[in-house]
Amino acid sequence: MKVLFVSTIGFLLLAAGLWTRASESLPGSDARTPVLVELFTSEGCSSCPPADAYLQKLDRQPIAGEEIIVLSEHVDYWNHIGWTDPYSARFYSDRQGGYASRFGLDSVYTPQMVVDGTSEFTGSDQALAEKALSKALRAPKIAVRLSSVSLGAADTLQAHLEAGALQPSFGLLKADVYVVVALNRAESQVAHGENAGRRLTHTAVVRSIVKVGTLPQGHSFSQDVQLKLGSGDDPRKLRLIAFVQEPRQGRVIGSGMELVSNILTKQK
Numbered sequence: 408m409k410v411l412f413v414s415t416i417g418f419l420l421l422a423a424g425l426w427t428r429a430s431e432s433l434p435g436s437d438a439r440t441p442v443l444v445e446l447f448t449s450e451g452c453s454s455c456p457p458a459d460a461y462l463q464k465l466d467r468q469p470i471a472g473e474e475i476i477v478l479s480e481h482v483d484y485w486n487h488i489g490w491t492d493p494y495s496a497r498f499y500s501d502r503q504g505g506y507a508s509r510f511g512l513d514s515v516y517t518p519q520m521v522v523d524g525t526s527e528f529t530g531s532d533q534a535l536a537e538k539a540l541s542k543a544l545r546a547p548k549i550a551v552r553l554s555s556v557s558l559g560a561a562d563t564l565q566a567h568l569e570a571g572a573l574q575p576s577f578g579l580l581k582a583d584v585y586v587v588v589a590l591n592r593a594e595s596q597v598a599h600g601e602n603a604g605r606r607l608t609h610t611a612v613v614r615s616i617v618k619v620g621t622l623p624q625g626h627s628f629s630q631d632v633q634l635k636l637g638s639g640d641d642p643r644k645l646r647l648i649a650f651v652q653e654p655r656q657g658r659v660i661g662s663g664m665e666l667v668s669n670i671l672t673k674q675k
Contacts, residue, residue, distance in 0.1 A: 438472075439472055439473055439474040440473050440474065440544055440548060441476055441661070441662045441664075442473060442475055442476065442522060442523055442543040442662075443476050443478070443524070443648075443662040444475055444476065444478070444521075444522050444540075445477075445480055445520065445521045445522075446458055446459070446477070446478065446479050446519070446520050446530050447480050447482055447499065447517055447519040448480070448482070448517055448518045448530065449481055449483075449484075449486075449495060449517050450481070450485075450490060450493075450495075450595055450600070450607055451485030451486060451488055451489070451491075451600045451601060452485050452518065452601060452602075453601035454531070455602075456602065456605070457518075457531040458520065458529070458531040459518070459609050459610075461536070462479060462609075462610055462611070463608070463609075465477055465536075466611060470540070470544075473540070473544055474664070475540070476648055476662050476663070476664045477610060478587060478648065479494075479589070479609050479610060479611050479613060480499035480503070480613050481495040481499055481612065482495060482499050482503055482515070482517060483496060484515070485517070488601065489599035489600040489603075490598065490599045490600030490603070492595075494590075494593060494595075499613065502616070502656070503519065505655070505656040506519075506524075506656055509524075509656050509657065510527050516529075517530075518530030518531060520536060520539075522536070522540060522542075523539075523543040523658060524652055524659040525539075525543065525658045525659075526538075526539035526543070546658075546660075547576070547577070548660060548661050548662075549570055549571045549572070549577075549582075549622075549660050550569075550571040550661060551568075551569070551570045551571075551650065551651060551661040551663035552568075552569045552570075552663050553566050553567070553568055553647055553663055553664070553665045554566070554569070555567040556647060556665055556667060558642055559633060562635065562636040562640075563633050563634060564588065564633070564634045564636060564645070564647065564667065566586075566632055566634075566665075567629070567631050568584070568586065568619065568628070568629070568630050568631075568632050569627070569628060569629050570584060570622055570627060570628035570629075570649075570651050571661070572625065572626060572627045573622050573623065573625065573626060573627075574624075574625075575624060575625070577624075577660055579624060579653055579660075581621050581623050581624060582621070582652060582653055582660060583621060583651070583652050583653075583654055584619050584621065584622055584628055584649070584650075584651050585617065585618050585619065585649065585651075585652065586619050586648070586649050587613055587616050587617075587649070587650070588614045588615045588634055588637075588645055588646075589611045589645065589646050589647075590609075590612040590614060590644060590646075591610070591611070591644050591646055592608065592610055592612075593609045594606060594607060594608045611646060611648075614636075614637045614640060615634065615635070617632075619632050622651055628651075643667070643668045644668060645667040645668065646664055646665065646667060647664065648662065648663070648664045649662065649664075650662035
């Protein structure tokens with residue numbers, strides 16, 4: 408789908424080794440190194456469609472040995488210029504604002520891509536994305552796994568979430584644990600604003616991000632979670648993502664994903 412983001416086989420083996428060591432506390436963990444890629448975007452922004460398209464390419468997993476877990480977070484501050492993005496919410500604007508403070512930026516902007524909470528850049532800049540993904544591939548990770556995903560009563564998703572131990576080597580006294588519900592795919596026919604007349608498509612459109620707990624240093628995490636689905640969200644078209652992040656939106660030290668559609672098909 409794109410040129411390989413790493414230059415040598417040795418580099419890939421090194422990164423895979425880091426992930427393997429971090430995964431030993433969770434038997435059965437996927438050996439691929441997970442990297443969380445967040446895109447802050449808007450259907451009201453004419454510069455965003457190329458970044459949306461690039462995120463879809465990343466979602467197709469262009470790097471052997473690496474699992475790129477993408478999130479499309481639609482901000483609401485473009486909604487005043489003629490088009491209200493149906494996937495936007497103030498929460499995502501606020502989350503982006505937290506990254507702006509963390510990175511020392513003067514203001515927020517779109518499209519913005521954030522990789523593992525440690526690198527930020529214009530979301531359509533593929534060269535910077537390659538560098539950020541390569542950097543994230545080298546970082547040690549905590550294993551994160553979702554299992555026992557099922558539909559509950561009253562439009563809820565249920566799952567079991569596990570994360571490996573937060574070792575002192577990470578330099579953190581604690582970390583936050585989040586679960587995300589996202590649409591696999593979404594599209595809109597934009598009638599007004601900067602993208603008037605265009606049909607836009609998106610991948611991994613976030614419907615909710617919920618902090619479900621805290622991981623203290625020296626401990627692992629194991630918890631059943633229950634998540635409320637949005638009105639009209641079809642469970643067969645959703646994905647479930649979990650990630651562990653340094654408090655105040657610092658670096659992401661572990662992530663995992665399950666396609667709900669695949670799980671529900673197996674359960675039939």
